[in-house]
Amino acid sequence: MLRITQLKLTIDQPIEALREVIRKKLNCDSDDFTYTIYKESIDARQRGNDFIFSYTADVEIKDEQRYLKHKNPDIQLCVKNAYQLPAHGYLYLKQRPVIIGFGPAGIFAGLLLAQAGFKPLILERGEAVDERVRSVEKFWQSGILNEASNVQFGEGGAGTFSDGKLTSRSKDLRSHKVLEEFVRFGAPKEILYQAHPHIGTDLLRGIVKQMREEIRSLGGEVRFNTTVDEIIVSKGAVKAVRCGDELIDCETVLLACGHSARDTYQMLIDKQIAMEAKAFAVGVRIEHPQALINQAQYKQYANHPRLKAAEYRLAMTTSKGRGVYTFCMCPGGNVVASTSLAEHVVTNGMSYHARDGVNANSALLVQVSPDDFGHSLDAGIKFQEQLEKDAFIAGGSNYQAPVQRVEDFLKHQPTQKIGSVQPSYPCGVKGIDFHTLLPAFICESLAEGICAFDRKLKGFAMDDAIMTGVETRSSAPLRILRDKDSCVSLNTEGLYPCGEGAGFAGGIISAAIDGLRCAEKIIEKYDPEELK
Structure with missing residues (x-):
């Protein structure tokens, strides 16, 4: 089998055109070959702002050595390594696992x-x-x-x-x-x-x-x-x-x-x-219009039928050395109520396969460690639970989630009225000032992160973007x-x-x-x- 890299399609070419691109790369007159796509990526760095779809394909064709003689670095012999079920041992097991x-x-x-x-x-x-x-x-x-x-x-x-x-x-x-x-x-x-x-x-x-x-x-x-x-x-x-x-x-x-x-x-x-005890991260969910994310990521190609709802992944380190990052970004998705305990509020995000919702959302998280919440084995759990209990109370003690517009958050003022971005959290929301709910070091880090991410992704700090809290279950507090x-x-x-x-x-x-x-x-x- 041959593995062929650097197979390019323009944004306006259908994926079916890949066969002809492979044929030309092989400099082959025959169409008698089969292929499977091994990898697809989008490259927006070439030809100005054009989007290029780049593929790697595995090709089965007669006389492979003929095509290797040209020593084209994009054409290599490939032996696929399939996963193998391990051989069993010999010890006696009294009961099933x-x-x-x-x-x-x-x-x-x-x-x-x-x-x-x-x-x-x-x-x-x-x-x-x-x-x-x-x-x-x-x-x-x-x-x-x-x-x-x-x-x-x-x-x-x-x-x-x-x-x-x-x-x-x-x-x-x-x-x-x-x-x-x-x-x-x-x-x-x-x-x-x-x-x-x-x-x-x-x-x-x-x-x-x-x-x-x-x-x-x-x-x-x-x-x-x-x-x-x-x-x-x-x-x-x-x-x-x-x-x-x-x-x-x-x-x-x-x-x-x-x-x-x-x-x-x-x-x-x-x-x-x-x-x-181990480090984890806490913060909020942040929602923007999906159209804004598409425009920021795809520019003039936003809404092109070949492109799906745009994603992002952002990370930075604050001036005090604390990590802030986005996590579990859900294009065209919803913020969901995710508590597993009565009288706690926890947020998460989800998308359906089509990713066709109005909003994009992502966790916006700040790293925390045992130095922040304590080194006993249950300290991280207690830290999570206290934030979740406080969020339940802040939301009105009825599973509504506390929310705040980004502009209000950066100005340290409670949100009185929702703007153009409507929260998707299903149990209802209540406007607050997160500075009264989250620890000061979390709020300072979130503010610094929002401003930094806005420089990377235009519109991230839009005034009406909605923050919904709290996000506490990004990873385990223990190992x-x-x-x-x-x-x-x-x-x-x-x-x-x-x-x-x-x-x-x-x-x-x-x-x-x-x-x-x-x-x-x-x-x-x-x-x-x-x-x-």
């Missing part, structure tokens, strides 16, 4: 273990996705919260109510395995090569159901509405998990609980499982320590901390990769044929 949590890490760990014949038992505190959607919509409409099944908990994890971004900087071969599995279960094929692939919350809901059914078809079991209250440890090793009055014997637990399972964190702290090679807890044999909740991931792809990584370690150690 237990997975706690059915977000991206738990799903992909469960899928791989099922494919390897281990018939995992998956325990998820939330509901199956269809019931979960109904619970979430009920909360958004009536303020009645299901603390076990919400935007944070339930089938698919927090990623189910998100933009469904699949961007990862990892070159890990597992990354392509994750994308291929998503496509196999119904995601668009384009995610395999796009520079910024996404699925959208509407498509993700169907995909996770299909994954669940394959796990079950391979002998695995998925139990919803099942909270793990305790991991039983004896003599430094896992012995069982307790769910209410039920005790489930096990010797292998893959813990993929997610970053909002605060009761689980407390249980682990009480059991003295090896953990450490559950594990051995680098075996992925096993440093002081608890049989416990595999995994994914975002364990502090080893930060998004759908990275969490899924970590789920695969931990599942591989179980496969490599044990023989599934020995299971009862």
Whole structure:
């Protein structure tokens, strides 16, 4: 197979024109070849402000050596490395592996273990996705919260109510395995090569159901509405998990609980499982008109049919050395109510596949560390909870979210009237001054970041842009320590901390990769044929 780079299409050329571009690059008279797109990117740096689509393609053609003789650096021989299921080990496993949590890490760990014949038992505190959607919509409409099944908990994890971004900087071969599995279960094929692939919350809901059914078809079991209250440890090793009055014997637990399972964190702290406090970030969601973002990023090509809703990713360091950045940017999306605790307000963002909403939103976050909130294991959790409680009160104690126009925020004055940007938060909003809610160092950093980002992306500091708070769940406040090679807890044999909740991931792809990584370690150690 040949891998050909630097294949260019103008913004007005359809993707079907790529075949002719490949033919000319090969200097080939024949049209007798097949190709698949390996990578797509947009290059706006060439020919003034023109947009050029740049592709890398893998081509199968007869007499490959003929085309390599020209020594064109854009044409190279390519051998594709496909993901391989690891060979199983030989140790006896008395009980099937237990997975706690059915977000991206738990799903992909469960899928791989099922494919390897281990018939995992998956325990998820939330509901199956269809019931979960109904619970979430009920909360958004009536303020009645299901603390076990919400935007944070339930089938698919927090990623189910998100933009469904699949961007990862990892070159890990597992990354392509994750994308291929998503496509196999119904995601668009384009995610395999796009520079910024996404699925959208509407498509993700169907995909996770299909994954669940394959796990079950391979002998695995998925139990919803099942909270793990305790991991039983004896003599430094896992012995069982307790769910209410039920005790489930096990010797292998893959813990993929997610970053909002605060009761689980407390249980682990009480059991003295090896953990450490870690830095994370807090802030607000910021909304702009999507048309403004399109204009800023695409200029004269804004609204061109070949271009999708524009994105951005911004970062800076303040004059005091603190990091400020945007995160989980949702083109054409909505700000959503994402609390998992009664009388708390938490925000997040999501987009549907079409990304055709009026507003763009993104988390606007400030880095915080144990030096800010304390070094005890529960200090970061308490810091998050206090901000969420204060936001609930500031919003009117009815799950409305506090909001502020950017102009008002920069002038330290409460917002009395919403301007041209209408907040998309579903439970209603109340104008405040965030300087009365957030710590001073957070507000100072946000203000400096907004002004800096406006210099990078024209209009970011527009007067009527809306800030909605608070965003506190960007990543876990703790890391559950594990051995680098075996992925096993440093002081608890049989416990595999995994994914975002364990502090080893930060998004759908990275969490899924970590789920695969931990599942591989179980496969490599044990023989599934020995299971009862």
